[in-house]
Amino acid sequence: MEFHPYFGFLITLKETLKLLPRNGKLLFSVTLISLLLSSIFFWIFNFSSFSLMRDMLAKESLFPMTSSNSAEFASKLMGIKENFPLVLSTYIAFVLAYLIIFFFSTITAVSVSAMSYNFKILTSKELTLKFVKSCPRIFITGFYTTILVTGYTFFVISLGTPLLMSSDLAILGSAVLLEILAYIFYLYISVAWIMAIVLAVHEEIFGIQALGKSAEIVKGNRLNGFMLNIFLNLLSLGIYLGSNMIRGNTRVSGQTISGLFLVNFSCLVKILTFVIYTVFYFQCKKENGEATEFHGSNVYSKIPTTPMVNDVP
Structure with a gap:
């Protein structure tokens, strides 16, 4: 069945649905671990930041009861100032935790999807080794x-x-x-930027090299990538609106519940994004006449499209 150029991205989504059952247990385990980590870090961050902010507000509410020239006022002011580094360190810890979860979910999603696309089984040991080797490349490429x-x-x-x-x-x-x-326009140009992250995991390149090669790979297929980005952003918008509905309909701890809902489903969308983009990567390589074949744990090479001719002695 052929699709209109504007709906060619549906082929990628269809291939993604076929791919998910392969290595399904490992992908499910990775997803479950990512969601558990997201939930744990969110609860810790939410409890810590709420406690610190509540303490600061409580101290601030006592200011009108004290004279600005008194020692008590100075003591309360110093107490608030001491809380600022704690609040800052809490937010920094949250960002670091987010990066850890991002690295883990991205690397595992791309690695498992690449193996599944080539009908290969990925062991937990291979996945762990892949994670350790890919972290620096993901960090550098993500920085760019x-x-x-x-x-x-x-x-x-x-x-x-x-x-x-x-x-x-x-x-x-x-x-x-x-x-x-x-x-x-950002959704259009960011196709190559997301693809660069896939390349950093899959082809062991990073930084400017990954960005340059990703631009070459998506050439001629950027429209499909653009439509994929629209689909994923509409999905994210639906999740955001859903979290707001939960916040509006929940009287007790509505903000916490909606935040947990948003964090977990955002993590799911992020994993889905890189699974889809891994499939899209192979489709782009195929469109460019660069069919790939599996050779070992993480190396893929171009298959010659012309027949081999034996040398004549």
Whole structure:
């Protein structure tokens, strides 16, 4: 069945659904571990930050009862200042925990999906070794992609901010339209950036080299990648709206429950993203005439498309 070019991404989604049962137990275990880690770190972060903020607010509420020149006022002020490093360290720990979960889920999702695509079984030992070797490459490539995303974001903000300061409704509407178009364009150009992460795991390249090769691989297939990004972002939007509904309908600890819901389903979408992009990677290689064959734990090479000719003595 042939799809319209705008719906070619459905082939990738269809192949992804076929791929999921292969190495299904390992992929399920990886997903479960990622969700458990996300939940544990979220609960720790939520409890710690809430306790610290509550303590700071309690101390701040006592300020009106004390004179600004008294020793008691100075003591309370010092108590609040002492809490700031704790709050900062809590947020830093949360970011580090997020990076650990991101590395784990990304590397395992790409590795298991690549093996499944080639009908190979990946053992836990091989997966652990793959994780250790891939972490530095993921970190470096992620650093470069973060710079690109940040630079693009600041560029768009610098263009839109002057327009948003205007009181003219037409100019404000133009600013909103500009932001929407900028985000749509971001979904288009970020195809190669996400693919670079897949390459960092699968082909053992990183940084500028991974970004350059990913741009070559998606050439001619960027529209399908763009449609995949739209699909994944709509899925993320649905999860975000669902978490808001939970927050609105829950009286007790609604914010905590909705936050846990958002964190876990965001983790699921992230794993799904890299499973889909791994399938998309192989499809792009196939479209470019670079069929791949498995040779060992993590090395794939190009299969010659021309017949082999034996040498004549």
